[in-house]
Amino acid sequence: MEDDITSEEDPIRGRPKEIPHNEKLLSLKYESLDYDNIENQLFLEEERRMSHMGFRCLEISRWVICGLIGILTGLIACFIDIMVEKLAGCKYQVIKENIEKFTEVGGLSISLILWAVLNCAFVLVGGVMVAFFEPIAAGSGIPQIKCYLNGVKIPRVVRLKTLVVKVFGVICSVAGGLAVGKEGPMIHSGAVVAAGVSQGRSTSLKRDLKVRKNKQNEYEGASFWNQMLTWRIFFASMISTFTLNFFLSIYHGKPGDLSNPGLINFGRFESDSVAYYYYEIPLFMCMGALGGLLGALFNALNYWLTIFRIRYVHRPCLQVMEALLVAAVTAAVSFTMIYFSNDCQPLGPEHNEEYPLQLFCADGEYNSMATAFFNTPERSVRSLFHNQPGSYNPLTLGLFTLTYFFLACWTYGLAVSAGVFIPSLLIGAAWGRLCGILLASFTPTSPVGIWADPGKYALIGAAAQLGGIVRMTLSLTVIMVEATGNVTYGLPIMLVLMIAKIVGDYFEEGLYDIHIKLQSVPFLHWEAPATSHWLTAREVMSSPVTCFNRIEKVGTIVDVLSNTSTNHNGFPVVVQVLDSDEPAKLCGLILRSQLIVLLKHKVFVELARSRLSQRKLQLKDFRDAYPRFPPIQSIHVSQDERECMMDLTEFMNPTPYTVPQDTSLPRVFKLFRALGLRHLVVADDVNRVIGLVTRKDLARYHLGKHGLEELQLAQT
Amino acid sequence: MEDDITSEEDPIRGRPKEIPHNEKLLSLKYESLDYDNIENQLFLEEERRMSHMGFRCLEISRWVICGLIGILTGLIACFIDIMVEKLAGCKYQVIKENIEKFTEVGGLSISLILWAVLNCAFVLVGGVMVAFFEPIAAGSGIPQIKCYLNGVKIPRVVRLKTLVVKVFGVICSVAGGLAVGKEGPMIHSGAVVAAGVSQGRSTSLKRDLKVRKNKQNEYEGASFWNQMLTWRIFFASMISTFTLNFFLSIYHGKPGDLSNPGLINFGRFESDSVAYYYYEIPLFMCMGALGGLLGALFNALNYWLTIFRIRYVHRPCLQVMEALLVAAVTAAVSFTMIYFSNDCQPLGPEHNEEYPLQLFCADGEYNSMATAFFNTPERSVRSLFHNQPGSYNPLTLGLFTLTYFFLACWTYGLAVSAGVFIPSLLIGAAWGRLCGILLASFTPTSPVGIWADPGKYALIGAAAQLGGIVRMTLSLTVIMVEATGNVTYGLPIMLVLMIAKIVGDYFEEGLYDIHIKLQSVPFLHWEAPATSHWLTAREVMSSPVTCFNRIEKVGTIVDVLSNTSTNHNGFPVVVQVLDSDEPAKLCGLILRSQLIVLLKHKVFVELARSRLSQRKLQLKDFRDAYPRFPPIQSIHVSQDERECMMDLTEFMNPTPYTVPQDTSLPRVFKLFRALGLRHLVVADDVNRVIGLVTRKDLARYHLGKHGLEELQLAQT
Structure with missing residues (x-):
């Protein structure tokens, strides 16, 4: 139930004070999710070992997970629904009796005060939880989920703590009589459950999480799609609806009646002979x-x-005081x-x-x-x-x-x-x-x-x-x-x-x-801005790029990873032909998270030679580390070890997608978006790395009122 | 209203006798549609000239086209619906009266014969149209449309003639009492209308055609997607439904009543208090x-x-006789x-x-x-x-x-x-x-x-x-x-x-x-077969590849295009550094259709020098030629002209997508499918062309009962 922070705890706690209040900025604190499969040698070996039966089991386990997600989501929705109904019911009953009492004898101001106090009490609980414990749980959660589905890693948005605060928070706000609904938070809750359940199982399922949501089926949010995924989503929605209706029917004393079509139910519009002209x-x-x-x-x-x-x-x-004020004003105005x-x-x-x-x-x-x-x-x-x-x-x-x-x-x-x-x-x-x-x-x-x-x-x-x-x-x-x-x-x-x-x-x-x-999120729209064909990868890319050699000194790697000013997450791997003055050629791409696992397990060339019997690092070791990789600071590398070498060949992605430097922005954008990339290498005609395109490079350009505009990058 | 045949009329007329009756074959006669935008210099110049307003107009014209498609589709559906109702009504009325007459006096066999003869008459008309005039109009048309949406060019499937035969054919078969429905043919008709209307306008709209269909919204067919496209489709469906309901309401004598929710209408299931337990x-x-x-x-x-x-x-x-037999048997069995x-x-x-x-x-x-x-x-x-x-x-x-x-x-x-x-x-x-x-x-x-x-x-x-x-x-x-x-x-x-x-x-x-x-269509599924990670681009690709130099002799181009044994449709363009023994590097990709337009307009280097005032070839010339390019045989190139040179720089796609040769099949597949490619160049680490991946190379591999199987390629 944890967000997949790569290495450091994000230093910014998401408090509104740190949100830059200028929509012409693009924050650098958000990273991309990575949907590209790292087909390194470990992965290929594992695939080769896997039988036809193995693939079938994997497929079945995915369906089971979807079922589980559906059930949990349904239970949470049911819990919220019943709690809101109970609490709001009690509140209105108390106030109604009070009003009836004072209507005759006079002194309705006491009823007003009772109403306001009850509202404030609920909102106080909800507001304190959100403001002090988990600010990301504020609001509907849909903007955050929309970003997440777009491929932006929003810190802490799919954590268990967020889920708990969200669920109890929404019960308090609705019961507290605020002008709010419970549907957005329910979608957010569903996303947290989905992320938690699927990440709790295996990395190979992580792409499922993108689109797993509550019944509301927000088609428009998701970006990467395939048919099996669609089916699994509908399956999960179905199970979720079924669970919800099943428990609600028991709660309403009509067990077995599943004709309630869903959570948001405004009653059937019975069509007359003529609906509209x-x-x-x-x-x-x-x-x-x-x-x-x-x-x-x-x-x-x-x-x-x-x-x-x-x-x-x-x-x-x-913030809590403002919420209380709104609660009181709502009660007063209503009254x-x-x-x-x-x-x-x-x-x-x-x-x-x-x-x-x-x-x-x-x-x-x-x-x-x-x-x-x-x-x-x-x-x-x-x-x-x-x-x-x-x-x-x-x-x-x-x-x-x-x-x-x-x-x-x-x-x-x-x-x-x-x-x-x-x-x-x-x-x-x-x-x-x-x-x-x-x-x-x-x-x-x-x-x-x-x-x-x-x-x-x-x-x-x-x-x-x-x-x-x-x-x-x-x-x-x-x-x-x-x-x-x-x-x-x-x-x-x-x-x-x-x-x-x-x-x-x-x-x-x-x-x-x-x-x-x-919030200055680097959000990618469906297509590149219409007038951006004259921009090429050369102008868009970040350059120069920090590259590693295929066999690299441990000290160099540790230094690069520890450099807080750059904080890169992906590094092209290059190979220099021995005894030649030819330029170094691109031969792969490796992620910060992979390097950290390698450092942690001390996969150094020298050690491998001395300890031949040592167990080989497996894909499982990388998966176990997911989604929380330790920060580089927590990994101790001795001075001797700094002189060792690391062979990245087995672990890097040997065939990263590349584009030539003259590729236009729309083409780069299309590739990036269609494949869910995080890093796209720009190479010249002899396969030398000359730049790297990441999400922020693409999100920077947008179509304003006066043509193409470029957003500024900010550290906050 | 024409299929986008590139150069030759397809020699095979799609008659069932030429369909190979072995599902382990993959036919070479089908080509890919090409969704990749050719961003050559002409295109970029046009984009640069286009103002912000221009993009807006383009956008509006797309909506207008969608509206037009919707209206036409609705009218056709309405026509089919009313015709079927009228004809079937007359037929059943005549037979009913006949049966009533002979029930009392005896001699019901005369009614049977009447019924069978009426059925056969309708089916004869429909069958002759289909079998003799347009065999591709047989059946529901959904398999063909599914292939078309998958990116396979099925000859003659979106022609006006096909539409006419389809519409009258389906009226005859339903009125003829066969055990058939009219919904599949309606989807096919909608696709023809959409293809016709959008191609009649401009090539920039051609990708719209992929997913424009009738109201049935066959989600599962389409492969390339974006949000605006989805909206336009729903808009077209809406207009189509509206048109249909509008005219049907007039036909049924209740003008203005739009409560009929669509074409297929089985009557409302009025929900009781409990729908199901x-x-x-x-x-x-x-x-x-x-x-x-x-x-x-x-x-x-x-x-x-x-x-x-x-x-x-x-x-x-x-075929017609079989259809008549079925019609007679249907009547006899029913009777x-x-x-x-x-x-x-x-x-x-x-x-x-x-x-x-x-x-x-x-x-x-x-x-x-x-x-x-x-x-x-x-x-x-x-x-x-x-x-x-x-x-x-x-x-x-x-x-x-x-x-x-x-x-x-x-x-x-x-x-x-x-x-x-x-x-x-x-x-x-x-x-x-x-x-x-x-x-x-x-x-x-x-x-x-x-x-x-x-x-x-x-x-x-x-x-x-x-x-x-x-x-x-x-x-x-x-x-x-x-x-x-x-x-x-x-x-x-x-x-x-x-x-x-x-x-x-x-x-x-x-x-x-x-x-x-x-039909041995090279159909691409959503994902590569699960066990195909060990296959690499090197094994999958076609090789050697016919390449052209950036400045190529006209004679060479004509010879390559005229070679019927290869019949390639895309050619990598390479550049040889002068006075160097370095290998030729990939610098672009050009299509057969583009080369034919260039040859037709005689865009030769020598002529350009002699006629400086000549109008420059524009993107419009390529669009006007679309979707029917003349076959290479019809273009006359004199012996002198064969010695001329052609400069492809301006016209080729300068940044084709490439992959290294070690890329696994699933990665190639994903790229190909996500971007709607037709040709994917495989290059080595110094950017030399070593192969070309096309649709048939990918469709060849499929998961059978005993693991990965490879289909054979056949010319038929």
Whole structure:
């Protein structure tokens, strides 16, 4: 359950104060994950020994691991779900009773204080855990996972400690009444479980981890793909869904009923004979554009807020205090809105309000504003989708949209574990329903039944708002269709998501991309910038490169590895033809991690001669060291040993991918991205090493408003 | 609308008689498509001239093309759908009236003859078109499209003529009452439209064509992927679905109702409170295994039948006669089954039989066997899914499964345009429903309502049978969920498909893979065979390689291109350092197609000197020549011109991807596959060309029952 730190504990603990607050920087602290198979002699020998049966067993073990991941992920999701429901249920019950008590006798301010105190108590626990113990567990975790899937090694993002803080943190924030969802953190948890389980087994499985996620199937994140992997992912998702439904069905007292289609479930949209008419499509498109605009506004506000937080709110105690403040304000605003609302609705015989608040309404009626505010956000979304037409009056919806928009925007980025999915849906569902009601009132002459369902517009609005904020299309369509259980709306939802993305992208980037940029992560997009064909590998590469000879002095290796100013992770290996003045030719590539294992096991030429009976180093020794290699400082090399020689031939990758120096940036990019490389050697026409291309060299170039821009590199 | 033949018209017209009937062969007649961008000087100059605005326009034009593709595909699908419905409707109406007439007076053999003659008439038209005009339009077209997406150039598969024959052919075969579906041919039609529209525009779009398909979204086929492409595909699918629904809604007299979720629509499974219980899952899994077994049997029978056809039924007139025989037998068998069936069901007030046949049943009853046989296969599937429990008796279903299984197996591979999707679903739905009925009768003590719905088992059986025959999982899950409009069954359907695939793969390959293999197509799988790490590029590559000098004599080029025995398509370009005995170094790669354009435009060094004012050759000249380059024989080069020189520097790809000769097969494979290469140069450590790896070199190795096997290369 550990991140695969190569050698040193990362000196920067990820506290927000160290995040550079300039999106024109590219941080050097992030390293690449390495998906290229090191086909050295050890590996080939092992493959040769392996029978046909062996490959079959490996294949089966991969499926077993996927099953295990699925089960664990399902259990965690189930745990979060039940805990949130229990805790929030208790809280709302207590407050409801208190409000009912004081509505008659007066003194509702005591109820307000009780509400605020309860919220703050939950948020305090969650905030302290995140701010003091594991800052990387803050937020939804999706930006981090997106980077990880992109091939960037984010320190500590897939550790067990992160998982624990994330799980309990998200329970506290949702139960604490913040404007947050639990879906993002669940995806992060799934990724941690997947990384842990697969790394706990064997390095050969490590590439599986890239794409192992929770059910949400974030297609758009993953970069390296193959068919078997896709199947295993779907298998894992299936097992996970099954586990979740199995335990939830037991919890809900209906064991064996597996018809619950998933975790996010907004209730089925039962299709009537006619779901929507084609002349509604322009309306949906307008709503998509509105979603894009509002999303861009949300993102811009959150961007400025994040900059402010990086500058002024970087101490853990300040972060906890801000979280407490938000919790109290959320409670106060909710209470005020409910208190001053006079939207009373009759409490029908089949009402599905969990905690109907009567407050100042007549008997047999309930306060409609309270269904939106006095509820977990997920339940509020469900009631906006499915409550009967007329359950909300337009003013209620308008005020709710306004306040919740700002609350959610303020909340995202707090030092609590919290997702932005459900709040976005809630904002969108509120103004979408408002649109539906207004449309119906403006067109009284239209045939009855067409505009009659504001729930449909709530669904479209929710999709538009979510699309405008996070800017995904395919994965969100799948999620929304799954969550509503109705394929019929797939087409308009996809259309709305695309429009929201196009409109939103015109003004501001997606929320996750903003946060990735603010952390200066060397993120590689799908393709090189369009106008970069005139850049060649020669201009892009890092040069000069530290190379090792095929038989190298131990002292030289230790010195290079100990040099903290360079901190390279991959070294080309060259061979010098004896008694010749020809230049040294590239013959392989070796990683820092491999060198450290070699040093640790003292695989020196001289020792090998003296101890012929010594066990030969095997691939297993490298695997056992994964994913945590000791830092070079911890390996003691005596002065005598420094004079020894090390033969790298067996251990290096003998056929690293190379490109000539005239190769254009898009070609280099394509190779790098398609093969999941970490180091790409640039060689001249006699096979001399003249440079090395790494992730940061490629991520440096991006298409800005005025053409190609180059980011600066920073050590932080 | 033309296939991108490079130079010669392929001499082999794809008639089955020329298909080698040995799956241990690899045909040399198929060439690779080339997805690698040729970044020569012309290209770079064009890119440099192109403004930021230019890229934007290019991007927009791509979206427009996708929209156009979507609309055309939708129109074609709509046309096929309506034509089939009209023609089949007329046919069944005529026969029904005839049967009703002769049931009372006797002489039903006249009805049988009428039925057989009508079927034969339709099939005659379809069969003659396919067998005599365009043999490649036979079958479902999915194997061909799968190869095309894999990067193999299948002659004539995306031509306009193929499209026309395919569309009218499939209408004839479905209306002719054969046990066929129209979905495979529709996918093929979509691919032709996509290829035609995008190639009609510009070469820069050609990679789009790989993955443009009909709505069925056959994920598993495509190999090269990126995010924008995915979006454009979904956009095209969306437009296509919209177009289809729009016109179908007008046709059905309900304009504006877009709630029809797609083309294949088996009616919604309305979920009750409980869709399925977890103890049903083992039952589903058993059904999956049964589907796998039956699928393997189907494939094995079809394999032997195909071998027989290749040997003995290779003349077009024989093929048409076989098709007519099948049509007559289908009618006869159907009639006999209906005639001898005594499964009479009451004709309820809300029956949804299109053509209820009373035959010998009492008044107010209809013959249940006729709902299965006297109907288009798609309607039969729908009635098996949704008819009330008790609509079929077990004997009817058993007999139907048996006869339809053999009919469908005999039909697939006939010289008619016909898919296997719907027949597979129909067979599976029949035995699935049978399972459901038997389960309910064996467990009379179980609570009512659980086993009561045989439609659910029909759905699972259909999935199992289809999975067992075609062996796809992800795409089929999506299709089945879309077609039934219910997400709840996604999980069991996926499980069943996986089990069917695993069980089926144990015995026999998938139907499409069998047909691909029988055509000896050099198909590349996702990964190199697991045990091939000990093979290196040195052993795999073709060698020696015909190279050209950077400045080459025209005569030499013409001679090499005219040599029919080699017929190479890519040539490394080397440079010899003047006055040195150093070996010639690789400096580029040039394609046959480029050389032909250069020869056609007489881009000779001598002429350039004499005619300085001559217009320089531009990238446009190469694009205009695409996709049909004239054969080398048609280019006249005089004896004087043969002595001229050609400077290839500007036109060659100056940075081809290379690998060292020790690179293992899996590494070569990965590079080749990830980048969509056509030629991969193998170079030694001083950059000398020592070999060339092409598709056939990689496809040659495959994992058989006894480890790694090598296929033989054949000219046919």
